[in-house]
Amino acid sequence: MVLDWFSWLAVWKQCDYSDGRWVWDDGHGGGGGGRPRELRHEDDVQVRRQRQARRRVPALAVAAGGGNLSALDPAAFLRLVRGKRLAFVGDSTARNQAEALVCHLATVARPVTVRRDEERLGRKFWRWSFPAPHDVNISTYWSPFLVRSEGHSEDYAMEHEVVFLDALTEPWAADLDAMDVMVISAGHWFPHGAIYYDDGRIVGVHNRPDMNRTEMSVVDVYRKVMQRTLERVNSMSSGDKLVVVATIPPAHFDSKYSWNHRDACSRQTPYDAGEAKVEDTEAALRKVVLDEVAIAAARRRRRRRGLRFEVLDVTRLASMRPDAHPGVYIFKHAYAGGPVPETAPNDCLHYCAPGPVDTFNDILMQMIAGGG
Numbered sequence: 252m253v254l255d256w257f258s259w260l261a262v263w264k265q266c267d268y269s270d271g272r273w274v275w276d277d278g279h280g281g282g283g284g285g286r287p288r289e290l291r292h293e294d295d296v297q298v299r300r301q302r303q304a305r306r307r308v309p310a311l312a313v314a315a316g317g318g319n320l321s322a323l324d325p326a327a328f329l330r331l332v333r334g335k336r337l338a339f340v341g342d343s344t345a346r347n348q349a350e351a352l353v354c355h356l357a358t359v360a361r362p363v364t365v366r367r368d369e370e371r372l373g374r375k376f377w378r379w380s381f382p383a384p385h386d387v388n389i390s391t392y393w394s395p396f397l398v399r400s401e402g403h404s405e406d407y408a409m410e411h412e413v414v415f416l417d418a419l420t421e422p423w424a425a426d427l428d429a430m431d432v433m434v435i436s437a438g439h440w441f442p443h444g445a446i447y448y449d450d451g452r453i454v455g456v457h458n459r460p461d462m463n464r465t466e467m468s469v470v471d472v473y474r475k476v477m478q479r480t481l482e483r484v485n486s487m488s489s490g491d492k493l494v495v496v497a498t499i500p501p502a503h504f505d506s507k508y509s510w511n512h513r514d515a516c517s518r519q520t521p522y523d524a525g526e527a528k529v530e531d532t533e534a535a536l537r538k539v540v541l542d543e544v545a546i547a548a549a550r551r552r553r554r555r556r557g558l559r560f561e562v563l564d565v566t567r568l569a570s571m572r573p574d575a576h577p578g579v580y581i582f583k584h585a586y587a588g589g590p591v592p593e594t595a596p597n598d599c600l601h602y603c604a605p606g607p608v609d610t611f612n613d614i615l616m617q618m619i620a621g622g623g
Contacts, residue, residue: 268320268564268568268614269564269565269566269567269568272524272571273521273568273571273572320610320613320614320617321613321617322609322613323355323609323612323613323616325355325356325358325359325360326359327616328356328616329356329359329360329381329385329387331616331619331620332387332431332432332619333384333385333386333387334386334387335387335388335431335432336387336388336390336429336430336431336432337349337387337388337389337390337430337431337432337433337434338389338390338391338392338423338426338430338432338433338434339389339390339391339392339434339436340391340392340394340397340423340433340434340435340436340437341392341394341395341397341435341436341437341497342393342394342395342436342437342438342439342440343393343395343439343600343601344436344437344438344439344497344499344500344600344601345391345392345434345435345436345437345497346377346391346393347601347602347608348434348436348497348608348611348612349377349389349390349391349434350391351602351608351609351611351612352389352612352615353379353389355609355612356381356389360381360385361381362379362380362381362389363379363380363381363382364377364378364379364380365378365379365380365388366378375392375393376390376391376392376393376422377390377391378390378391390426392420392422392423392426394420394423394437395437395439395440396412396414396420396437396440396441396476397419397420397435397437397476397477397480398414398415398416398417398418398419398420398476398479398480399414399415399418399419399420400412400413400414400415400420400440400445401413402445403443404440404443410444411443411444411445411446411459412440412443412444412445412446413445413446413448414445414446414447414448414472415448415449416447416448416449416454416472416475416476416479417448417449417450417479419479419480419483424483424487427483427484427487427488428487428488428489428490430492431491431492431493432492432493432495432619433484433492433493433494433495434495434496434497434563434615435480435494435495435496435497436496436497436563438473438498438499438533438536439499439502439600441469441472441473441536442457442458442469442532443457443458444456444457444458444459445457445458445459445472446459446462446464447467447472454467455467457469457472469532469536470532470535470536470539473536473539474539474542474543477496477539477540477543478543478546481494481496481543481544481546481547481560482547484547484558485547485550485551485558488558490557491557491558492557492558492559493559493561493618493619493622494547494558494559494560494561495560495561495562495563495615495618496540496543496544496560496561496562496563497540497562497563497565497611498536498537498540498541498562498563498564498565498566499533499536499537499566500565500566500569500570500602500607500611501529501530501533501566501569501570502576502599502600503516503518503572503573503576503599504516504599504600505517505518505599509594510597510599511594511595511596511597512593512594512597513579513591513592513593513594513595513597515578515597515599516573516576516578516597516598516599517578517579518573518574519574520574521571521572521573521574521575522570522571522572522573526571527567527570527571527573528570529566529567529570533566533570534566537564537566540562540564541562541564544560544561544562547560548560559622561618563611563614563615563618565607565610565611565614568607568610569602569607572602572606572607575602575603575606575607576598576599576600576601576602576603577598577601577603578597578598578599579591579595579596579597580603581596581597581598582595582596582597
């Protein structure tokens with residue numbers, strides 16, 4: 252049994268979507284009318300792997316007899332967020348989710364692509380506008396550490412990072428108050444070698460044996476950044492706002508191969524129950540999000556403002572889908588079944604649409620709707 256979209260709201264809080272299993276979608280769930288068969292970016296045509304969409308069944312709802320997570324209905328979503336600004340802030344996993352959402356919404360309404368300061372920022376800022384009667388804007392803000400950084404994340408020719416823990420990045424911090432729905436998704440850049448500054452001085456490093464400085468834990472740095480980010484959101488939001496913080500979706504690079512080997516993420520089926528393992532660092536980063544969002548939510552309740560914090564807990568559900576990455580299908584000949592050299596561009600980090608990234612947006616829709 253698959254509940255319709257509105258029935259799902261009645262059982263939303265009873266379903267633990269973060270701890271369930273993946274099942275094949277028969278195409279009849281929800282009101283979405285099926286998934287887009289591939290994702291293409293308007294100016295960066297990167298063909299995503301065609302796959303049967305799999306839907307996720309929350310474990311508690313299965314025991315109760317029917318709590319399937321309803322598929323996002325693009326027309327209903329546009330009605331729900333009419334006149335609002337949605338922003339995805341963080342690293343490329345945030346952009347991955349935003350692009351999948353825009354792709355799905357584009358099946359019912361044609362978006363207009365708007366860029367700001369393209370020459371300087373490139374894909375670090377992107378905005379899609381769904382004109383009247385929707386008046387919906389969806390933006391992505393490149394900010395892999397959420398705070399200001401210089402180094403490899405800005406220039407791949409550089410080897411390390413310099414991270415300023417007390418300086419949030421522009422332009423997302425400047426646009427913060429105008430956001431109605433803010434999705435924060437970051438984490439994959441934190442294990443990189445880095446020098447950390449705070450209040451104008453070096454306070455530590457990570458994975459920099461060439462420097463005689465205090466080694467800082469990636470998890471501690473992530474917690475500090477998350478605390479300061481949510482404190483800024485709390486202090487700078489004057490109106491109603493939903494702030495959703497995503498936990499880290501794991502990559503699935505097969506340790507038997509180098510990252511750019513054609514078989515680095517070639518699995519064709521999801522993991523079975525108990526087969527997937529969330530690594531210690533990813534589990535710790537997930538817990539930081541759970542802890543800090545709970546603290547931010549408690550602080551918000553004391554101030555009684557129209558600000559709501561939620562966790563988009565995707566770590567465990569994404570960990571079960573090693574089959575859902577673009578893999579070597581970002582290589583232009585692979586999609587057509589052509590030969591792929593042993594060493595080729597390979598993506599075992601981002602998720603294809605249809606697949607897990609669509610499920611992230613299914614859950615996001617329920618969070619938006621749950622606020623009334």
